[in-house]
Amino acid sequence: MKPTIGFIGLGLMGKPMAHNVLRAGYRLIVWNRTPSRADDLVRAGALRAASPQETAAQSDLLVTVVSDPPALEQVLWGPSGAMNGLRAGSVLIDSSTVSPELAQRVAQACLTRGVDFLDAPVTGGTWGAAKGELVFMVGGPPETLDRARGLLETMGQKIFLLGPHGAGQTVKLGMNLLLALEVDAFAEALALVTAAGVEAERLVEVMQSSMGRAPLLDVKAPLMLKGEFPASFPLRLMHKDLRLALDLAREHGVELPAGQAAYATYSKVKDSASDDPDYSAVLRFWKMKHD
Ligand code: NA7
16 A cells, blocks of 8 residues: 655645645645645645644655745744654655755654654756656665655656765755856846847847757746746745855855855845745846846
């Protein structure tokens, strides 16, 4: 019989991931802080739990996908938190992006309860989540990954085991530093080219023939040219990940001058946003300067 899966956090990423688990025929128990976000999953056959603790108590494998470190601490250790519900012998998989240090703390807390843990943040965006084509970056023991692999394969197409607990988060922060700088660099180039009197589309045409197909060109550039920023990966979360990457760099005595500069740019846009845009809205930085 298939194991029972618990799912906590049904945001832009968590919800499509949970749908794929349900479609794969698992018994699924869900909890989300805003209960209405679980309604369509419940209609599709998932069971609704009253708290993170109740979700954990019924799960053989429990997945968490929440915003940031405080959110993860809240669902694990807050009132009716999941940590108190987890049964010995179960597996906790955290697919939020948090600090490697928090991942190691969660692993330690799990160890004392006889629970196996993996940090397993993802890359691939909301479209990858919907198609079940995410890439998992995993930290933890290979035996634990063996227990979780079948479940992860319902949500993703590639699974990288990168080292001990925290290694998944470390690589994820490296990946997002790269993405943040790439989109920021594109926005800078757009600002420069258009200010110098050439249409933005011309830059993109040249990029297309010199750089080939890439997520930046295929997905972000067309929306950025239109000035449309529907949140696929919210800017507030990329901002959080840059902060986590800079913290990690400081811990290890590594300087990230480009990362610092990008953080300042993303911070300015975040502080002045009245909506919840995608991180490609970093382009607004240059508009703000002219307004
Ligand atoms: P979203 O769409 O902002 O969703 C965030 C989820 O986290 C959502 O379910 C939130 O519940 C939940 N959340 C946030 N804060 C809390 C607290 N304090 N307690 C309980 N639950 C909370 O983010 P994404 O799905 O795009 O991303 C999720 C993670 O993957 C994140 O780490 C990214 O960097 C990568 P709500 O529905 O608001 O009640």
